[in-house]
Amino acid sequence: MSLFDAVVAGDVSRVEALLAGGADPNPFDAEGRTPLMLAAERGEEPLARVLLAGGADPSLTDRLGESALTKAAAHGHRRLAALFYPQASPDEQDMARALLQVGSDFFSMPREAPPPPSGLMRKLASASAYVSQKLGDDVPTQRLERLERAQKNNKKS
Numbered sequence: 001m002s003l004f005d006a007v008v009a010g011d012v013s014r015v016e017a018l019l020a021g022g023a024d025p026n027p028f029d030a031e032g033r034t035p036l037m038l039a040a041e042r043g044e045e046p047l048a049r050v051l052l053a054g055g056a057d058p059s060l061t062d063r064l065g066e067s068a069l070t071k072a073a074a075h076g077h078r079r080l081a082a083l084f085y086p087q088a089s090p091d092e093q094d095m096a097r098a099l100l101q102v103g104s105d106f107f108s109m110p111r112e113a114p115p116p117p118s119g120l121m122r123k124l125a126s127a128s129a130y131v132s133q134k135l136g137d138d139v140p141t142q143r144l145e146r147l148e149r150a151q152k153n154n155k156k157s
Contacts, residue, residue, distance in 0.1 A: 026055070040069070041075055073100050078100060
């Protein structure tokens, strides 16, 4: 069982055993995420604490530039965000505060569908992603694709 498998399974004792056995606490998956980032996304505070104690680096980022702090904040996991917050850069701290604020505002709003982006905004975002990709930066394209998938999933719900 890999460290990723143990985190996905929520198996704290297995994570401890793997780390004690010399497993690298900071491997990356195909999306550039670490086990700590997965624990942060899932709100798994005990796993995150074990990973940190085992040497996991909370400052690492995935291919989209998101760290464990930004992932925890984006998913509304305040306690985990507070755990990573002291080691974060000022920019990351600002981002986490903004994500948590937006999240709390979002979850307190009535459950109405948000207005769809205007045609102009969609075209601008698409053009920006295209130019960035031509310049060798595919992160904006990935974010645009993720937004489009989220919008499609919201329509299905």
